[in-house]
Each structure stands twice: as structure tokens, then as C-alpha cells.
Amino acid sequence: MILAVESSCDETAAAVVKNGREVLSNVIYSQIALHTEFGGVVPEIASRKHIEKINQVVEQALDEAGAGLKDITAVAVTYGPGLVGALLVGVSAAKAISFATGIPLVGVHHIEGHISANFIENKELEPPFVCLVASGGHSHLVVVKGYGEYEIIGRTRDDAAGEAFDKVARAIGLGYPGGPKIDRVSKEGNPDAIHFPRARVADSPYDFSFSGLKSAVLNYLNSCEMKGEPVNTADVAASFQKAVVDVLVEHSIEAVKEYGYGKFAIAGGVASNSALRGAFEQACAENKIAFYHPSPIYCTDNAAMIGVAGYYEYRKGIRHGYDLNAVPNLKLGERI
Ligand code: KG4
Ligand code: ZN
Numbered sequence: 082m083i084l085a086v087e088s089s090c091d092e093t094a095a096a097v098v099k100n101g102r103e104v105l106s107n108v109i110y111s112q113i114a115l116h117t118e119f120g121g122v123v124p125e126i127a128s129r130k131h132i133e134k135i136n137q138v139v140e141q142a143l144d145e146a147g148a149g150l151k152d153i154t155a156v157a158v159t160y161g162p163g164l165v166g167a168l169l170v171g172v173s174a175a176k177a178i179s180f181a182t183g184i185p186l187v188g189v190h191h192i193e194g195h196i197s198a199n200f201i202e203n204k205e206l207e208p209p210f211v212c213l214v215a216s217g218g219h220s221h222l223v224v225v226k227g228y229g230e231y232e233i234i235g236r237t238r239d240d241a242a243g244e245a246f247d248k249v250a251r252a253i254g255l256g257y258p259g260g261p262k263i264d265r266v267s268k269e270g271n272p273d274a275i276h277f278p279r280a281r282v283a284d285s286p287y288d289f290s291f292s293g294l295k296s297a298v299l300n301y302l303n304s305c306e307m308k309g310e311p312v313n314t315a316d317v318a319a320s321f322q323k324a325v326v327d328v329l330v331e332h333s334i335e336a337v338k339e340y341g342y343g344k345f346a347i348a349g350g351v352a353s354n355s356a357l358r359g360a361f362e363q364a365c366a367e368n369k370i371a372f373y374h375p376s377p378i379y380c381t382d383n384a385a386m387i388g389v390a391g392y393y394e395y396r397k398g399i400r401h402g403y404d405l406n407a408v409p410n411l412k413l414g415e416r417i
Pocket of ligand 2: 350
């Protein structure tokens with residue numbers, strides 16, 4: 082029984098996970114409403130809200146699981162990457178619980194959590210497989226070789242996919258949080274209305290670059306303004322989204338063919354995008370690849386995924402001391 086805590090960005094979350102794959106509770110206090118008026122996450126506000134909410138969220142997670150601390154085997158907590166002040170709240174709370182009760186403490190990598198979200202609803206999924214992690218801060222193609230064993234074969238050279246969604250959403254006046262809004266508006270637009278570039282990185286088939294695409298959207302908006310032409314927001318959103326989806330799908334399918342496991346999973350906030358999921362369903366079916374994805378609630382930040390990753394880390398014998406610190410730029414596969 083893992084009690085998991087996640088506070089790396091703007092969600093204060095706690096969960097109880099049994100035997101690695103059974104979620105007994107998954108409590109998420111989202112701060113989105115609080116940050117909306119600023120057009121993005123304000124780190125200092127996020128940290129302060131985490132402090133206010135963390136104990137309440139942990140208690141609720143235990144209550145909903147029908148568990149007490151006496152039932153808990155280990156406390157798992159995200160210690161990086163993320164916003165340092167935000168991470169510190171979860172890390173401090175987990176260390177306090179561990180110190181007060183003697184329950185072992187396990188620090189978890191946030192992206193390892195995102196990848197592990199796939200194990201919750203796909204009981205048959207086991208490594209090795211290829212996973213695309215697309216979140217607000219990361220766009221990685223990862224070979225999951227075993228539990229807690231990763232090889233990053235592709236990464237973004239500039240903006241992450243989610244970051245591009247957020248920046249373009251702001252530019253076309255949809256505001257924060259950008260991804261879900263573009264997803265929704267795109268359903269009313271024509272994805273072939275405007276051709277935006279699909280970037281390739283010269284020497285690496287699996288790396289991504291989204292800043293050129295973002296600039297192309299901004300240039301398009303500027304030129305419309307200069308010519309006095311109206312902008313069809315839904316068409317811009319749908320065409321931008323199609324450009325991101327095309328690149329993510331093409332690189333991922335190439336990677337799965339090259340690495341040959343015939344299994345592919347997606348993770349991170351952008352993995353909840355409906356057009357992306359549809360495109361992967363189709364591409365994987367055409368290429369006879371088994372496709373796995375978490376439900377949207379396990380794609381965006383949550384603690385259940387940290388509980389799953391924490392379970393496999395615990396089983397490997399990973400334990401952390403009370404000197405565990407927040408590591409804002411923690412690398413995937415790195416343990417500190
Ligand atoms: O994984 P996540 O919740 O937090 C990070 O670890 O970054 O990802 C948040 C990112 C944001 O950039 C958000 O705009 C994007 O995921 N996102 C989406 C969708 N839902 C969230 N992007 C595209 N379509 C969505 N439906
Ligand atoms: Zn995340």
C-alpha cells in the first residue's frame with residue numbers, strides 16, 4: 082500500500098495505490114482557477130496554495146481509500162523535476178509523515194510517474210515498450226526497458242509540446258490552460274485550412290522542435306492583422322494541433338518500428354488530446370502496434386501515477402533518507 086504525494090506544479094495531489102496497479106483513491110486539488118487570471122502558473126502562488134491544501138488532500142486520500150497510516154507500506158513523493166518551491170511542499174509533507182511513523186520514504190521522478198500511469202488501466206502492459214511523454218515541460222521518446230529503467234531516444238530541442246499548446250492558445254486569445262482549450266476549439270475548425278511547418282531535426286530522427294511552429298503561427302496572425310484579414314481561431318487551432326500531432330505520431334511510429342517491441346504508450350498532459358489519441362489509434366492499427374494510453378485523469382498531473390512508480394521503486398529496494406531534497410531539474414533515470 083503506497084501513499085503517494087505530488088506537488089510539482091499546480092496540482093496538490095495525494096493517492097493510495099495497492100499492489101502497484103490498483104488505485105484506491107486519487108485526490109487532486111487543481112489550482113487552475115487561481116492561476117487563470119495571470120495567464121499561467123505563478124510559482125510563488127502555487128507553493129503557498131500547496132502548503133494550505135497538502136494535509137487536507139493527504140487525509141482525504143487516506144479516508145477515501147478506507148486506510149489509516151498503519152496500513153501504509155511506503156510514502157512515495159515526487160522530488161523532481163518541477164518548480165522548486167512547489168516540490169518542497171510535497172517532499173516536506175512526505176518526510177514528516179515518514180519521520181513521525183517510521184514508514185519508509187521513496188522519492189519518485191515526475192516523468193517516471195507519467196509513464197507509470199499506463200500500468201493502472203492496462204494490467205497486461207509490461208516493459209519493454211516505447212513511450213511518448215508529452216507534457217507542459219517535456220517531450221521525450223523513451224524506451225522503457227524495465228520498471229525504472231529508461232533510455233531517452235528523443236527529446237525536444239526547444240519548446241515542449243504542451244508549452245507550444247499553451248503559447249499558441251495565448252496568442253489566439255484562448256488563454257490558460259491552453260491545451261484543453263485548443264483541443265475543444267479545434268473540433269469546430271478545419272485542420273487543413275493553414276499549412277504550418279512540421280519540423281525535423283537534421284541529425285536525429287526522434288528529436289522534436291516546436292518553436293518554429295509556434296513562430297509560424299505568430300507570423301500568420303501578424304500577417305492577417307497587417308492585411309486587415311479576419312482570423313478564424315478554430316481553423317488556426319485545428320491546423321496548429323494537426324501539425325503537432327503529425328510530428329508526434331510520425332516520430333513515435335518510426336521509433337516503435339526501429340526498437341521493435343510492437344508496444345507503444347503515451348503519457349503526460351498532452352496525451353489527453355483527443356486528436357492525438359485518434360491519430361495514434363489509427364497509426365498503431367495500421368502498423369500492428371499495440372497502443373496503450375491512460376484515461377485523461379491519469380494523463381495530467383496526479384498522485385496515483387506517483388504511487389505506481391513508487392511501488393516499483395520500493396520493490397527495487399529504493400529508499401530515501403530525511404535528507405531527500407527537491408531537485409527541480411532531475412533527469413529521467415537519475416536517482417539522487
Ligand atoms: O503533465 P501535465 O499535467 O504537467 C506537466 O508535467 O507539465 O501537462 C500539462 C500540459 C499543459 O501544457 C497543457 O496545456 C497540456 O498538458 N494539455 C493538453 C491537453 N490537456 C493538457 N494539451 C493538448 N490537449 C489537451 N487536451
Ligand atoms: Zn506532469
